[in-house]
Amino acid sequence: MTDNEALCGELTQGTVTRVLWEKVSGAQLEELLYGLLDAMGASRLVWRAGSASGITATDGGRDLEAVFDRPSPDGELDRQMWWAECKGRSGTVERGVVQQAVLDASARADIDVLVVATNSRFSNPTRDWVDERTRSFIRPVVRLWDRDHLDRLVQRYPTVAARILPNSLTNEERLRMLVTRFQELGEEPTSVDLDFFWERREWMSSLESGLLSEAVAMFLYVEGVQIPRQRPWWQILSKPDIPPALVTALINLPSWLGKTDMPRPLDGMRVWAASGRILIASLFLLPEKIAPQLTCGIWDFVTGGEDVRDDPQQMQAWRQSVLVPILAFARNELLEPCSQDCSRVSADNPHEVESLRTKDVWDLLMAGEHKEADSFLVIESFDESCTVGVEVSTGCPLVVANELDAEEIVLSLHRVLSFRHKNPDGASSGKLPRTSGGMVVTMLENYGMAWRSSRVSESEEE
Numbered sequence: 001m002t003d004n005e006a007l008c009g010e011l012t013q014g015t016v017t018r019v020l021w022e023k024v025s026g027a028q029l030e031e032l033l034y035g036l037l038d039a040m041g042a043s044r045l046v047w048r049a050g051s052a053s054g055i056t057a058t059d060g061g062r063d064l065e066a067v068f069d070r071p072s073p074d075g076e077l078d079r080q081m082w083w084a085e086c087k088g089r090s091g092t093v094e095r096g097v098v099q100q101a102v103l104d105a106s107a108r109a110d111i112d113v114l115v116v117a118t119n120s121r122f123s124n125p126t127r128d129w130v131d132e133r134t135r136s137f138i139r140p141v142v143r144l145w146d147r148d149h150l151d152r153l154v155q156r157y158p159t160v161a162a163r164i165l166p167n168s169l170t171n172e173e174r175l176r177m178l179v180t181r182f183q184e185l186g187e188e189p190t191s192v193d194l195d196f197f198w199e200r201r202e203w204m205s206s207l208e209s210g211l212l213s214e215a216v217a218m219f220l221y222v223e224g225v226q227i228p229r230q231r232p233w234w235q236i237l238s239k240p241d242i243p244p245a246l247v248t249a250l251i252n253l254p255s256w257l258g259k260t261d262m263p264r265p266l267d268g269m270r271v272w273a274a275s276g277r278i279l280i281a282s283l284f285l286l287p288e289k290i291a292p293q294l295t296c297g298i299w300d301f302v303t304g305g306e307d308v309r310d311d312p313q314q315m316q317a318w319r320q321s322v323l324v325p326i327l328a329f330a331r332n333e334l335l336e337p338c339s340q341d342c343s344r345v346s347a348d349n350p351h352e353v354e355s356l357r358t359k360d361v362w363d364l365l366m367a368g369e370h371k372e373a374d375s376f377l378v379i380e381s382f383d384e385s386c387t388v389g390v391e392v393s394t395g396c397p398l399v400v401a402n403e404l405d406a407e408e409i410v411l412s413l414h415r416v417l418s419f420r421h422k423n424p425d426g427a428s429s430g431k432l433p434r435t436s437g438g439m440v441v442t443m444l445e446n447y448g449m450a451w452r453s454s455r456v457s458e459s460e461e462e
Helices: 026-039 095-106 124-135 147-156 158-164 171-185 191-198 209-223 239-257 268-285 291-296 298-302 312-341 358-367 406-422
Strands: 044-048 063-071 077-087 113-118 141-145 345-347 376-381 439-445 450-456
Touching: 026 044, 026 063, 026 077, 026 113, 026 147, 026 158, 077 095, 095 113, 095 124, 095 141, 124 141, 141 147, 147 158, 158 171, 171 191, 171 209, 191 209, 209 239, 209 268, 239 268, 239 291, 239 298, 239 312, 268 291, 268 312, 268 406, 291 298, 291 406, 312 345, 312 406
Parallel strands: 077 113, 113 141
Antiparallel strands: 044 063, 063 077, 345 376, 376 439, 439 450
16 A cells, blocks of 8 residues: 555545545645635635745744635625644644644734644643633634544545545546546646556446546547557447547537636647547447448537537538547548558658558557657559548548548548458458549648648659
């Protein structure tokens, strides 16, 4: 058991019951107190120290100054100055320690409330002394927060404990907290969170599909544009998860991108990368007949068939601003490995997989392990047929420069994935007849979001 795991006790019914306070360090106690006062609505929080070195001389800890503005009956705001001190102890806090804290706080006329917090307990003589002092109405008011009081505050503000004592929540509570903070604040999970939940991916697969889809999208966004080498999160999804996963990828995640008032606005390319990879995972599991309809008609699925988005301009705007870049990223992702055994399309592959068999390339793609570059050269010969056997009369559907309807793109992606899943070594398919018309050279840039093409005629080839 790690030190972090030792911090928390038994969890029941999804709420924190007890924290093993004797395992909480002094620094963690200070950060927890800061987080609790912040959650309680402090308008200002400032660390104060008793020496020029930044450390309080008496006990080596830090004091915390908090300001609370409370509405009065006449509609005005009453300002209270709180002063908080942490006393990390393995045993009972003595009366003399509290008396010294009160003496220090009394030296300032502006302090209204003194909080003395401990991961332990206060002795009975200490509480008797504080009660007697309170009856005399002497400022500041003294409040003793022992481990029992802190337990109640932690249950009231569980996200504070999740940030400072992450194992004080159940796995599901911790995951929900991360998803909520990502959606509302743009706050990204840490590398510790990524490792923690990847090790528990089997448990994640049993989650309700909506939460699982949002978590996968969040983690893929955090992993970035480069395919995650160690954590291919899309592999956690199963067939029942696909409809909610597509809703998350095609509607929810792009809508979070539009929340410009977030403290940490999301990055567009990382959104397209996460959504594109969820789409690819979904196409692996969807039947061919359903894939285009569900992907391109995802709003019909969300509304239960009711055409609430009956404005054609609105739907066209969604297709252009959301569906097109997601499909572009997905096509770009599949173009490189698919071109490895293709006589029709040749891509200047930046992933350095030439020494690998085609099957190994697809294995790496499914496992999420290859290098990344944002632009590469594609040469398409219109004199050759397609290895996979998709319709190529207007060009390979994976080359973004070849314009197609969204439904045609989804159907082509599905057929490529189905063929490559069954024939990872590039075994021959029922190839369509060759076309004619020379060669097209395309430079794909920005992960397929932009391109430049030039057609070379047969006479120019000669």
